[in-house]
Amino acid sequence: MAIKVKTVNKISEKGLQLFDERYEVGENVENEDAILVRSAKLHDYDFPENLKAIARAGAGTNNIPVEECAKKGIVVFNTPGANANAVKELVLCALFLSSRRVLEGIEWAKSLKGDDYAKQVEAGKKAFVGPEIDGKKLGVIGLGAIGVAVANAAVKLGMEVHGYDPYISVNAAWGMSKWVRKASTVEEIFKECDYITIHVPSTPETQGMIDEKAINLMKSGVHILNFARGDLVNEEDMIDALRKNKVARYITDFGSEKLANTENVVVMPHLGASTPESEENCATMAVDEIREFLENGNIKHSVNFPSVVEPRTTTYRLCIIHKNIPNMLAKFAGTIAKKDMNIENMVNKAKGDYAYTIIDTNDLSEDITKAIEKQEGVIKARIIAKVVF
Ligand SMILES: NC(=O)C1=CN([C@@H]2O[C@H](COP(=O)(O)OP(=O)(O)OC[C@H]3O[C@@H](n4cnc5c(N)ncnc54)[C@H](O)[C@@H]3O)[C@@H](O)[C@H]2O)C=CC1
Numbered sequence: 062m063a064i065k066v067k068t069v070n071k072i073s074e075k076g077l078q079l080f081d082e083r084y085e086v087g088e089n090v091e092n093e094d095a096i097l098v099r100s101a102k103l104h105d106y107d108f109p110e111n112l113k114a115i116a117r118a119g120a121g122t123n124n125i126p127v128e129e130c131a132k133k134g135i136v137v138f139n140t141p142g143a144n145a146n147a148v149k150e151l152v153l154c155a156l157f158l159s160s161r162r163v164l165e166g167i168e169w170a171k172s173l174k175g176d177d178y179a180k181q182v183e184a185g186k187k188a189f190v191g192p193e194i195d196g197k198k199l200g201v202i203g204l205g206a207i208g209v210a211v212a213n214a215a216v217k218l219g220m221e222v223h224g225y226d227p228y229i230s231v232n233a234a235w236g237m238s239k240w241v242r243k244a245s246t247v248e249e250i251f252k253e254c255d256y257i258t259i260h261v262p263s264t265p266e267t268q269g270m271i272d273e274k275a276i277n278l279m280k281s282g283v284h285i286l287n288f289a290r291g292d293l294v295n296e297e298d299m300i301d302a303l304r305k306n307k308v309a310r311y312i313t314d315f316g317s318e319k320l321a322n323t324e325n326v327v328v329m330p331h332l333g334a335s336t337p338e339s340e341e342n343c344a345t346m347a348v349d350e351i352r353e354f355l356e357n358g359n360i361k362h363s364v365n366f367p368s369v370v371e372p373r374t375t376t377y378r379l380c381i382i383h384k385n386i387p388n389m390l391a392k393f394a395g396t397i398a399k400k401d402m403n404i405e406n407m408v409n410k411a412k413g414d415y416a417y418t419i420i421d422t423n424d425l426s427e428d429i430t431k432a433i434e435k436q437e438g439v440i441k442a443r444i445i446a447k448v449v450f
């Protein structure tokens with residue numbers, strides 16, 4: 062029987078080609094084992110009983126009900142860093158667009174008519190003067206894959222870069238230019254910087270972080286860039302601040318009709334990750350994650366379950382998704398012993414309220430998954446036989 066993968070958005074062919082002949086892949090697939098998605102919202106999606114994994118070909122997972130998936134034993138993956146360069150390049154483009162009034166100038170140049178075109182240009186261009194970014198202060202909120210790439214590039218462009226991230230990872234810190242100054246509070250960024258760019262996920266903590274209170278702390282004429290998520294910025298407060306010229310420019314990848322028609326706002330149609338390179342990187346990583354999980358039970362880059370990657374050394378692998386509560390391992394070992402199966406290797410890791418256990422064995426008792434699933438605290442169990450080509 063084929064392994065079924067449903068694509069909910071258009072996914073790069075380069076990634077899809079990595080599924081071999083055992084897979085049935087497409088948008089019309091039903092009762093799927095896995096879903097591949099980009100930005101489509103899955104909050105109202107009726108997940109089939111058979112569904113084991115969802116891979117988000119991208120970074121943000123706010124379009125997926127991650128906690129509900131954990132409760133049902135559905136592992137949600139994303140592709141950290143795979144589209145960071147694409148977003149960084151668009152943010153740099155936005156930095157320049159926010160400073161120099163290039164877009165308005167281009168529109169005006171199109172509207173000019175007559176033989177004295179050059180004369181009209183020279184007379185009118187003063188309306189489109191905008192400052193240089195060299196030497197200006199850039200505040201980067203969120204120093205993950207994208208934030209660090211933006212901060213490092215801005216340093217090279219001559220900006221004085223200030224970064225804020227109370228949860229920065231060791232890897233991100235290793236990759237960051239020594240010239241990026243550490244802000245201890247986000248208010249420091251608000252007060253100090255001429256340009257502010259946000260690169261945090263949308264969470265209850267970050268939603269609405271750029272609101273009237275935050276904007277009031279900022280310099281008059283601040284330029285704000287949002288290539289992370291629309292709900293990080295309170296739209297009404299932003300429009301009000303733009304009308305009062307407190308905010309000089311707002312450039313965002315996440316617009317609305319109202320925002321797009323507000324002066325000094327540039328709305329892009331969620332283009333941050335829209336490059337062939339990024340689409341291929343994300344699809345390739347997402348397909349690899351799904352295959353590793355479905356074929357080997359290995360979990361890489363999940364947002365709701367721990368990372369567990371173990372080489373296959375035995376004929377069978379028992380994969381158990383369960384609650385992170387005491388005595389689970391003892392219960393698994395007891396059930397397996399009763400079935401006369403011998404454990405060759407066992408790994409257990411937890412993340413928050415959930416845990417994952419891999420048990421490698423060379424023996425198989427047919428109803429072992431049923432016996433394991435009967436135990437309180439177990440969400441899902443499956444056995445995978447090693448495929449020898
Ligand atoms: N416009 C687009 O097409 C794209 C947008 N994105 C958005 O950008 C976000 C960031 O992407 P990546 O850098 O790849 O993710 P990442 O996970 O590598 O980095 C996010 C960083 O935000 C930090 N953070 C979390 N809460 C924070 C807070 N309250 N204050 C300061 N820092 C905080 C984390 O510690 C982490 O370092 C994504 O979650 C997504 O929403 C990502 C890719 C494409």
Ligand SMILES: O=C(O)CCC(=O)C(=O)O
Binds near residue numbers: 100119120122144331
């Ligand atoms: O797939 C896309 O085009 C959007 C990318 C994105 O927003 C993300 O990775 O968080």
